Amino acid sequence: MNPSICKKEIMKVALQFILFVLFGIQSYATLWQVGPARTYTYCSQVAPLVQDDDTVQIDFATYINDPQVQWSKSNLYIVGVGGRPRLQAGSIIANDNVNGKGIFVISGSNVRVENIEFANAAVIDMNGAGIRQEGINLFVHACKFDGNEMGILQGGTIPNCKTTVEYCEFLNGGSSANPGYQHNIYINHIDTLIFRYNFSYNSIAEGHEFKSRANYNFILYNTIANYQSVDSRTIDLPNGGTTVLMGNIIEQGPNSANSNILGYGKEGLSNTAPHELWIVNNTFVNKKTTGSFIDIASGTNKLFLKNNILAGAKTGGLILGTATTLDSSNNFIDDFISNCGFVNSNTYDYHLLSNSVSVDAGIAISTSVEGVLLQPDKMYKDTCLFESRPLLNAIDIGAYEYNSSSSVPEFLVRNNFEIYPNPSSGFITVHYSGTDESQSFQIYNPIGKIVKEISIHNNEIINVSDLPDGVYFICPKNNSRATLILFHCN
Numbered sequence: 001m002n003p004s005i006c007k008k009e010i011m012k013v014a015l016q017f018i019l020f021v022l023f024g025i026q027s028y029a030t031l032w033q034v035g036p037a038r039t040y041t042y043c044s045q046v047a048p049l050v051q052d053d054d055t056v057q058i059d060f061a062t063y064i065n066d067p068q069v070q071w072s073k074s075n076l077y078i079v080g081v082g083g084r085p086r087l088q089a090g091s092i093i094a095n096d097n098v099n100g101k102g103i104f105v106i107s108g109s110n111v112r113v114e115n116i117e118f119a120n121a122a123v124i125d126m127n128g129a130g131i132r133q134e135g136i137n138l139f140v141h142a143c144k145f146d147g148n149e150m151g152i153l154q155g156g157t158i159p160n161c162k163t164t165v166e167y168c169e170f171l172n173g174g175s176s177a178n179p180g181y182q183h184n185i186y187i188n189h190i191d192t193l194i195f196r197y198n199f200s201y202n203s204i205a206e207g208h209e210f211k212s213r214a215n216y217n218f219i220l221y222n223t224i225a226n227y228q229s230v231d232s233r234t235i236d237l238p239n240g241g242t243t244v245l246m247g248n249i250i251e252q253g254p255n256s257a258n259s260n261i262l263g264y265g266k267e268g269l270s271n272t273a274p275h276e277l278w279i280v281n282n283t284f285v286n287k288k289t290t291g292s293f294i295d296i297a298s299g300t301n302k303l304f305l306k307n308n309i310l311a312g313a314k315t316g317g318l319i320l321g322t323a324t325t326l327d328s329s330n331n332f333i334d335d336f337i338s339n340c341g342f343v344n345s346n347t348y349d350y351h352l353l354s355n356s357v358s359v360d361a362g363i364a365i366s367t368s369v370e371g372v373l374l375q376p377d378k379m380y381k382d383t384c385l386f387e388s389r390p391l392l393n394a395i396d397i398g399a400y401e402y403n404s405s406s407s408v409p410e411f412l413v414r415n416n417f418e419i420y421p422n423p424s425s426g427f428i429t430v431h432y433s434g435t436d437e438s439q440s441f442q443i444y445n446p447i448g449k450i451v452k453e454i455s456i457h458n459n460e461i462i463n464v465s466d467l468p469d470g471v472y473f474i475c476p477k478n479n480s481r482a483t484l485i486l487f488h489c490n
Helices: 003-023
Strands: 031-034 055-059 062-064 069-071 077-081 086-088 102-106 111-114 117-119 129-133 138-141 144-146 150-157 162-166 169-171 185-189 192-196 199-201 210-212 216-220 223-225 235-237 242-246 249-252 260-264 276-280 283-286 292-296 300-306 309-312 317-320 323-327 332-334 342-344 349-352 378-381 385-388 417-420 427-432 439-444 450-456 460-463 470-476 485-489
Touching: 077 417, 102 111, 117 129, 129 138, 192 210, 249 260, 260 283, 276 292, 292 300, 450 460
Parallel strands: 031 055, 055 077, 062 086, 069 102, 077 111, 086 117, 102 129, 111 138, 117 144, 129 150, 138 162, 144 169, 150 185, 162 192, 169 199, 185 210, 192 216, 199 223, 210 235, 216 242, 223 249, 235 260, 242 276, 249 283, 260 292, 276 300, 283 309, 292 317, 300 323, 309 332
Antiparallel strands: 342 349, 378 385, 417 427, 427 460, 439 450, 439 470, 470 485
């Protein structure tokens, strides 16, 4: 890397973060390690010991039949290292009459969970969750939820709560013992849910792929789909509120038990946020021979539906219910999926062909909703990633811009590299994608001076305890893009 380029980038980012560094960063007091070769072999052994601000690292392995784990402390960072560990629930949780909520029950606030798989959670009440959220503010990154009665379940009402779920995979959520009441993800009454770059699919037993009662929902650049299982609505927003649905691929399979894909306010418009549904640049696909696309409660304040592809049968109508303000212009709507110009709908590839009528057929939208501009700049990329959405002429209709294969991928920690824990407690793990070969990195201080050079293998733990307390930037060596990640060393 050109040292002058990197120094300029470092100085720019350092200035942006200086107040945060001085006043906002707290140190993670203790690093706890869980693994087959560690002192603590299960999370349940560590959870009673952790304190606020601690980090818990879980080694890559399969952990079977651990008791329910209660995380009651706040500002925790719980992360899988060396690969994605699998926490597989068994009979202990299933037969727990006292606790009986799921694999992780998080009652502390401001907890981050990263790079962990949660599987097979089932409890006596038939709502066993991979993660049960009970505290204020939760951040879930790059996790997988497979075969749980609920992937993530937020229970009850938590005012002033924000939950963010990103880069996660959800599948096979539900329970044949209680059909229709378990879902891949189910968020109850919180203030805000951000759901982005996720893949949620194939709920079973008439469950939803996505259900949220949050006042504000930002559903951005996901694939939310049913392919062959017997699910219900793909997306259910039962209490209304304000929702932005942008840049998603939303598919209903042939076996769905419900007749519509998206439901809004169907259990009453009781949320406190304005009842506004903003649906922009999505691709909806209905592979049932019957049904409708959008079912809204009459009395909805606004339905804004623009630049969407709505492909497949709509025997029940395109939109059910009425809104005070309805703007549903400039969409591409066709009963026949084959007319939409998709690359291959049989393999679920909904990129556009050059001759698709949706190419350059969209309109520019300058509206913002709660700070989110309704102009998509990203596209979902399999699996649980995104890429940039280049705009060559007029925007295309749907979730994809034509010729996306030639676009430059957006820099992401998932596409390039990431470090954890951040802030560091003396050790960091560097994760990068694309190769298992050793990579060279340089660590800079905020004034652009190289303080350390390291050559490491993927997911290798690096000792940085020799660095003085402060803020540092790590860059791949000889990377002309000058990509940077901030971390703090204590």
